[in-house]
Amino acid sequence: MLAGGGGVCYAKRKRLRRRRPEDVRWGRFMEKDKVYTINDIARELGVSKTTVSRAISGKGRISRETQEKVFAFIEQHDYRPNGPARALAQSKTYNLGLVFPADYSAVDFPFFKECMNGIYETASRYEYDVVIAIADDQDFSGSRHLVENRKVDGMILSRSTVGNSAMQHYLKEKQMPFVVVGPAEEAGAASVDNQNREGCCELTGILLLKGIRRLALLGGNRRHLVTESRLQGFKDAYRVQKIPEEESMIFFDIENYTATAAAVEQILAWGADGILCMDDFIASMLIGCLQERNIRIPEDMKLASFYDNPQFEFLSPTVTSLHYNTKGLGENACLTLLRLLGEDVTEEEAVLNYQVILRESTK
Amino acid sequence: MLAGGGGVCYAKRKRLRRRRPEDVRWGRFMEKDKVYTINDIARELGVSKTTVSRAISGKGRISRETQEKVFAFIEQHDYRPNGPARALAQSKTYNLGLVFPADYSAVDFPFFKECMNGIYETASRYEYDVVIAIADDQDFSGSRHLVENRKVDGMILSRSTVGNSAMQHYLKEKQMPFVVVGPAEEAGAASVDNQNREGCCELTGILLLKGIRRLALLGGNRRHLVTESRLQGFKDAYRVQKIPEEESMIFFDIENYTATAAAVEQILAWGADGILCMDDFIASMLIGCLQERNIRIPEDMKLASFYDNPQFEFLSPTVTSLHYNTKGLGENACLTLLRLLGEDVTEEEAVLNYQVILRESTK
DNA sequence: CTGAAAGCGCTTACAG
DNA sequence: CTGAAAGCGCTTACAG
Known part of the structure; x- marks a missing residue:
């Protein structure tokens, strides 16, 4: 009025x-x-x-x-x-751009949710707001809009993929500060990562120590750099325990039920007694697939996974998995970016440790 | 250089x-x-x-x-x-605020993801960007920051809860245009909603027609208005088919495994032959709970759910559920807001229909 | 159809 | 320690 x-x-x-x-x-x-x-x-x-x-x-x-x-x-x-x-x-918006990949599946969402929460809370503490963009390697026009219209001071790329270099290159050229969650493509780019390689090595090691002799690895999209890191960790474990790699079987790009079923076919023929899934989505498809064939977990087949998605916590059997501090990852990404922007960041980074949570599937 | x-x-x-x-x-x-x-x-x-x-x-x-x-x-x-x-x-930022509830669980995420995608894409088409906030009824300081620092032209509240009126009232007083996803609390506030009541009525009706005689309803957080809408739809179905409500059993606030197990106890004692879950998260907990007691689905107990979360698509048994056009919901929320902001919106709204997808759990 | 000028609400070198 | 003034890069009523 x-x-x-x-x-x-x-x-x-x-x-x-x-x-x-x-x-x-x-x-x-x-x-x-x-x-x-x-x-x-x-x-x-x-x-x-x-x-x-x-x-x-x-x-x-x-x-x-x-x-x-x-x-x-x-x-x-x-x-x-x-x-x-x-x-x-001031030529400064006090806005941060948060770029989501266009192609993440629903199962990745808890990851992005946690990450986003960490970023949001941290940004708020420094009086920044966060504006979103959705982009993939082919089309990052949304992100470009944010930099060209000067709507943000810096950006956080919430997932690094192999083909992401075009966007990272662009940002560097435009002198737009950015940090990537996961290994960075562009030389010299800032990045934060949780210890995927180390974590996968530990989880794999535990499985091997539990006496699994023929272990299969079901990997996700090979263009996601996280897939590569975990693969390295998997191999590390074999090396550490001096087990020949021939006793493993590795699959990639398991992104739907068909791919899962096809892999299971081979895995069973090969005579595996354990399967490590690179994410909970793969694990959930796998459980369905194994149940269909009346293969009992853990009696006939041990199972372990990543992410420790709370949605799968109540399924039976419960799945042994690696738990990350994803929110902390987001927080650190944000702190790193704020530092690049010249903010006086004194608070300590979150520690990005991981822990293996043992459950029924490997009993 | x-x-x-x-x-x-x-x-x-x-x-x-x-x-x-x-x-x-x-x-x-x-x-x-x-x-x-x-x-x-x-x-x-x-x-x-x-x-x-x-x-x-x-x-x-x-x-x-x-x-x-x-x-x-x-x-x-x-x-x-x-x-x-x-x-x-112009006194106009070309930014839209998107407010997420602080308390949504991981299972809600596909909903928010879809919704966000719809909002983002629509906003982009009109050259708007979207900045996020996370708020609950006790603390909406993040949203307040957006309006008081004039960082946005309007806001979308992505979930309406019973206690959300404080925030809606605030926005109204500040003359900040907003639209709520779900029934609005504040009189005269704009809102978009998918037909939860109608959808639940249809799904319930199908279950009853399938010969289920004693049907239990497992509801989510009663403060979420969507819960109320679905409850009404449930009751509508009984009314339509002239079945006395005594032949149903209703629970609310099923938000963890303990609550689920307690409800299952009562449901079994009561002699139910079917259970309708208000969301996939409840359904997943329920499946675990029933399997633990060796109750077979669908032989001993029929089961149906909402949301149709793709993550649960591969579980066994697959669950009959109601599928919504959540992305369209986000699109419409955005279009409605853009209209409030005086944009010339000529494109047609997405149709927000729903469909029942029949699967193994009700065979 | 086009332009000079004032204005939006801040920040910041510069001069006290 | 404080202030007058110019500047940030746009928009827009007003007057040609």
Whole structure:
């Protein structure tokens, strides 16, 4: 509602003549819930807007007294700086871009959810907002829009794929700071990662120690770099325990039931007694597939997986899996980016450890 | 890289003296990849920036010839308007806020993912970006930040809960346009919803027609309005088929395994021959719970669910469930909001139908 | 159809 | 420690 404005509503205002100084003085456009500008504060307090700005930002010398006066006013009238104005003056939006891959499956979502939560919370703590984009290697126009229209100060790429280099290259060329979650493609690019290789090595090692003799590995999309890291970890375990790799069988790109069933066929013919799945989605397809063939888990076949998706916690049998600190991963990605942006980040990084959770499927 | 600037890098620029007109004339700060402003275009083309602005926006009269000249230049130099500057001048950010609930469980994620995709794609089509917030009824400070710092033009609340009225009330008072996904709390607030009541009525009806005599309903969080809608649909089906409600048994707030097990106890004692779950998460816990007791599905107990989460597609038994057009829901939410913002939305809304997918669990 | 000018609400070198 | 002034890159009523 406008006081004295004659029923003029917000949405229509742009059709009116431009608001003029005298209108403000006369209170013609004063709303009940006035939105203060730095000018209003300066006027009311009898100081210059330079001073107000300094009090708020804390940059430059300012007397304690003046600063407190400004703070009191701000507090009382719930003043907040106008984002776009600040962004224009500082060439800084206080926005972070978060890029999701277009092709992630529903099962990856808990990963992205956790990651997003970590990023969001951390960004908020530093007064940044996060704007999203969805992109894949063929089309990252959404991300390009964010950089070209100067809507963000930096970006977080939430999954690195083998073919992602075009986008990373682009960002580097545009001098847009970015960090990638997972191994980075572009030389010198910042990245955060949880220890996929080490974790997979540990999990594989445990399976081997449990006496599994013929272990199969069901991998996901080979273009996802995480797949490669885990493969390395798998091989590491064989090396450490001096077991020849011939006693393993490896599959990739297991992304649907058909692929799973085909792999199972071979795995059974080969005589495996254990299967390691690179993610919970594969594990869930696998369980269905094995049950169909009346193969008992863990009696006939041991099973282990990654991610430790809470959705599969209640299935029977429960699946031994590797648990990551995904939220911490997001937090660290954000902290890393904030540092690139010149923020004074003093808080400690989250520790990105992993732990193997043993359940029925490997009993 | 800067031409003639002496190895000065972008990040350090703010420590340098302010860039002056003569620097630009002398090319002192010209980067290889110059970022053009509307002023540059005007100068190069020998027109005023007013004209350039008009050519770009298409507002006001402008000669075809001039417009084409401007377009050509823009195209060639890949000019994009500076977002913050435009936002400041127009009091319009071209950002939409998307509010996620803080408490959604992993199983809800496919829902939010689909919804988000729909929103993102639609927003992009209208040149809007989407910035996220995470909020619950107790704390919506993140959303408040978005409105108070004028970072968004409108908001989409991605789930309506019973206690959500505080936030909706706040938005209304601040005159921030918003639309809620699901039934709206605040009178007169815009909302989009898929037909939960109708869908649940249909699914329930099918179960009853299949000869299930004692049907139990396992509901989710009662504070989520979707729970209420589905309950109504459930009751509708009984009414339609003139079956007394005594032949049903209803539970709410089934959010963990303990609650599920407790409900199952009662359900079995009661002698149910069918169970309808309000979401896939409940269904997955239920399957585990029933298998533990060696109760066969569908022989001993029929089962049906909602959402049709692809993650559960490969489990055995496969579960009969209701499939929604969640992405369309997001699209429509976005279209509705864009209309509230005065955008000229001509495209048609997605149709939000639902369909029952029959699977093994009700055979 | 086009342009000069004022304005959006901030920040920041510069000069007291 | 404080302020006047210029600037960030757009838009838009107004006057040709």
